[in-house]
Amino acid sequence: MSYDAFLSYSREDEDEVTRIAERLRDEANLQVWFDRWELVPGDPWQEKLEEALRQLNTSVVFIGRKGLGNWQAPEVRAALNRNAERKMRVVPVALPGVDVRDERIPLFLKNLDFCLLRSLDDQPNFERLVAGITGVHPRFARAAQAARPAATTPAPIDPNREAIAYLQGHLENDAISFFVGRGLMSALTPCDISEKLLRSLELIGEEAPAMLPSLDLAANYYAVKSDENRLQTDVASILRQGHLQIPAAYDELALLLRQLCARPAGRGRRRYRHLVITSVLDTTIEQAFLRAGMGFTRFVQSASGRRLDINLYDQVELSGSGFIRVGERSGYHHSFPLDSSDDMDRVIEECDARSVSLEQASAGSPDGTQLASIFADLREPILYKLHGSLDVRDSFTLSTEQYYEAVSRSPSHKAVPEQIGQILSNTPIVCLGSRILDPDFRLSYYLLRECLDVRRGQIRRFAVHPRDLGDQRDCSHQMGLRAWSRLANWATTRYGVEMLDMPSERFLRQLRGASP
Known part of the structure; x- marks a missing residue:
C-alpha cells in the first residue's frame, strides 16, 4: 500500500492523534502510516518504524502538552535528518493547548512552520495540515474539488468572498x-523615486529604462554616493x-x-x-x-x-x-x-x-x-x-x-x-x-x-x-x-x-x- 504520511506521536496523545488520523483518512482521503493501524502483536515494531521512515516522503510530528514521547524523539531526529537532505517534508503539529514556545520542543522543529490546532474540530487548521501533507494550499484544493465532475456540482468557492x-x-x-x-x-x-535617485547619480540616462532596481537598492546606491541624511532630504524633496x-x-x-x-x-x-x-x-x-x-x-x-x-x-x-x-x-x-x-x-x-x-x-x-x-x-x-x-x-x-x-x-x-x-x-x-x-x-x-x-x-x-x-x-x-x-x-x-x-x-x- 502507498502511504501519504508517517504519523509520529507520544503515547500520552494517542486518543487525540487517533481522531486526527481518522479525519485524514475519512475526510481528506489520505493514507497515513499510523502504528496502531499497521502493527500487529509480535511484529518487530522498531524495524517497521525504520522502514516506514525510510520509504515515506512526509512525516507529521504531533506535539502534545508533555512534549515528545520517549520513542518519538528518535523518530523526529531521523525525520529531521532526512528533511535536511531534502528527502522528507516534516510537518510539526501543535495539539490543542500546546504553546509552541515551550522549551521542550526541539529547536529545529521550531524553525519549521507549525500547524496549530485549537481543537480537534478546527477545520481551517485541519485543512492546513492536509496542505502540509499534500503540498497543495487549501484554497487550491477546494477549487480542484469543486472542479471535479459530480452528480451535483457545488458552486466554486470564491476566495475573495470567503x-x-x-x-x-x-x-x-x-x-x-x-x-x-x-x-x-x-x-x-x-519605481519613480528609484528612477529619480539613479538619474541624479547619472547611473541612467534620460531614456526611460525598461527595468529598475527596487527602491531600497536605489536608496543604498544613493547613500553610498552621498550619505543617509542627504538621502532623506532628497527623497522628501x-x-x-x-x-x-x-x-x-x-x-x-x-x-x-x-x-x-x-x-x-x-x-x-x-x-x-x-x-x-x-x-x-x-x-x-x-x-x-x-x-x-x-x-x-x-x-x-x-x-x-x-x-x-x-x-x-x-x-x-x-x-x-x-x-x-x-x-x-x-x-x-x-x-x-x-x-x-x-x-x-x-x-x-x-x-x-x-x-x-x-x-x-x-x-x-x-x-x-x-x-x-x-x-x-x-x-x-x-x-x-x-x-x-x-x-x-x-x-x-x-x-x-x-x-x-x-x-x-x-x-x-x-x-x-x-x-x-x-x-x-x-x-x-x-x-x-x-x-x-x-x-x-x-x-x-x-x-x-x-x-x-x-x-x-x-x-x-x-x-x-x-x-x-x-x-x-x-x-x-x-x-x-x-x-x-x-x-x-x-x-x-x-x-x-x-x-x-x-x-x-x-x-x-x-x-x-x-x-x-
Missing part, C-alpha cells in the same frame, strides 16, 4: 489590522514635488475605519484596537483620514528605532462651507480650508505633537509612563508609520542597509512598542498594496516577525493586490505576474499569507458592506 466573510465575522466582536505598502502610491510609485493624489483605497479604508470606530462597544469590552501599519512615507493616508472627518492617533517610528513621534488628532469636524476643524485635547483647535494641502500638512505635523524615547520607556520611567498613558486613552484608529514620515525629520528607513540595521536592533531596543505588538499578534491582518516579493513587504515582515509569529496559523492573513496591477519596470512585479499560482502557494506556506487577486478599494468597499 476572505471577506471571514473578516466580517471577525469584526463582529474584535478588530482587524491593516498593513499598507507602497504599492498603492499613485502619483509617485517606488521628491515626495513634495507637486500635489500627491490620495489613492481611492485610502478613502475606502478611512470610511471603513470610521464606520468601525463609531460602533457601540457592546456589553463586553473590546480587546483589540484598530491598527493601520504603513511603510508609506508621504502623508496621503493622514489626509484621507482627516478628509473623512475621522480622528486618530499617529505614531512615527524613527530611523534609529529609538524614538517614537506621536500626534493625536482628537476631534475632526467637516463644515458645509469647505472647512475642516481639528481639535487637540488641550482645547486648542486648527481650522483651515479643506482644499489647502499646505495647511493640512502643517496640521498633520504640528497637531498635539510629542516624542518619547523607546530606549528609556521602561515601566515606571517618565517616557514609559507617558507612552502607557497615551495607549490607555488614545483616539482610534492607530496609524503606525513603521519606516518614517515625510514631515518627521531623520525618520526615513529607505536603504537596504537601514532595513537590515532596523531588523538587527529590533529585539534589543524593543523598537516596536509592546502595545503595537499585542494588537498585531491577536488580530487578522490585511495587506494592501504589498506584493509578497516586494522588498518593502519582506523587510517589514522580518522587523515585525516577533509579533507576527505568536499566533501564526491560528489567525488568517491576506494580501490584497490584483496580479496585473503594478509598475511594469518593477522586477518583483514581473516575476510575480509570471508565477502567480506558485507564488500564492509559497506565500501561504512561507509567510502564512493568502493572496487575493482583487483591487484594494473594491475589497474594502465590500468589507464594509457597500455595493461591489
